[in-house]
Amino acid sequence: MAQITIGELMRIDAGRIGRANECSVELVKTYHELKKASLLERFKSLFRSTGLINTYYVIFKFLVTSGSGKSYTVLIRTNPDFDLNKWETNPCKVFCSCPDFKFRSAYTLKQRGGLLVNDKIKLELGQALSDKPKREPSLLCKHSYAALTWLVNNYSTLMRTI
Amino acid sequence: MIEIVSFKGEVYKFDPDTERIFKDGKLIPSTIAEPVFSDIDNNPNFSGIFLKEDNVILSKSGKINSITDINNIY
Numbered sequence: 001m002a003q004i005t006i007g008e009l010m011r012i013d014a015g016r017i018g019r020a021n022e023c024s025v026e027l028v029k030t031y032h033e034l035k036k037a038s039l040l041e042r043f044k045s046l047f048r049s050t051g052l053i054n055t056y057y058v059i060f061k062f063l064v065t066s067g068s069g070k071s072y073t074v075l076i077r078t079n080p081d082f083d084l085n086k087w088e089t090n091p092c093k094v095f096c097s098c099p100d101f102k103f104r105s106a107y108t109l110k111q112r113g114g115l116l117v118n119d120k121i122k123l124e125l126g127q128a129l130s131d132k133p134k135r136e137p138s139l140l141c142k143h144s145y146a147a148l149t150w151l152v153n154n155y156s157t158l159m160r161t162i
Numbered sequence: 163m164i165e166i167v168s169f170k171g172e173v174y175k176f177d178p179d180t181e182r183i184f185k186d187g188k189l190i191p192s193t194i195a196e197p198v199f200s201d202i203d204n205n206p207n208f209s210g211i212f213l214k215e216d217n218v219i220l221s222k223s224g225k226i227n228s229i230t231d232i233n234n235i236y
Contacts, residue, residue: 003203031235032219032227034212037202046206047181054198056209056219059235075235079200080209082222091203118232162221 004114006078007088009139009148016142022067023146027154030161031059033077056080058162059116060151064096064143072098074147077116084156094144095121101141102128108137164208167224174211174220183211 037055039047047053062074078092093116094109095101106128109115115129122129140148151158166174175184176197183195198219200209210221212229219227 031230033232034198034219034229035232039206040203053202053206054196054212055202056198056200056221059230059232061235073236080221082209089204091201118235120233120236160223162223162225162227 002113003091003093004109004112004139005088006090006092006148006152009092009094009114010145010152012138012140012145016138016140016145019067020142020146020149023143024065025146025150026063026065027150027158028061028063028073030158031061032162033057033059060147060158062147062150064146066143070098072096072101072143074144075116076144076147076151078151080162081155081159082162084159087152087155092148094140094148096141096144096147097124098141098143100138101144104133104135104138105141105144107131107133108139112139114139164222166211166220166222168220168226169224170226176208176211178208 035055036052039053057077058080059075059077063071064074065071075095076092078090081090093114095116102125106115106125110129164176173186181197183190194214196212197208198210198212199206210219212219217229221227
């Protein structure tokens with residue numbers, strides 16, 4: 001499955017985009033993840049080791065506070081970009097700790113390969129991972145959209161720190 | 163050869179053809195260091211070197227970044 005990109009994720013409904021403008025975003029920490037991953041068949045000839053290769057990801061942790069004063073954690077995992085300008089096509093995975101994300105975004109994002117999960121997140125999302133949303137789904141909640149917008153606006157500066 | 167100069171001044175070189183890594187001119191075994199890549203589903207590209215003894219990634223830009231287990235992130 002092709003991974004969803006930052007550019008694709010930014011295309012959500014105008015209502016949420018408007019509400020995201022009321023959020024304040026703080027970058028809390030940048031993490032670095034190393035994962036062994038299988039190469040796609042078409043790339044195997046490019047590498048001597050045709051099995052697993054080390055794959056490098058960066059994970060940005062944000063604290064996003066909405067207009068009502070409630071704060072949620074947003075995690076965004078993407079590729080390091082040393083060209084500093086490929087945000088639109090950079091694949092990413094997202095998680096937000098808010099209920100709207102759990103019940104309207106998690107399932108749909110998982111189907112699109114854009115949900116960031118670890119053991120704790122799996123526990124927290126529970127059945128929301130396997131049950132279709134009862135309300136109209138959205139790829140992102142306002143908090144995750146606000147964090148993603150912040151990332152895009154500060155993209156080259158952030159990527160320079162990696 | 164792709165060259166990375168770490169903030170400590172050490173010069174690492176990665177040979178994309180052989181995937182060998184050199185530090186200050188000397189070949190390093192894969193038990194010590196391995197290349198890391200990103201965007202492996204679209205256009206795999208060299209992003210840095212995994213230094214196993216310190217559990218860090220020396221990124222292409224020369225920065226040394228500690229690796230975190232994703233299960234410890236929330």
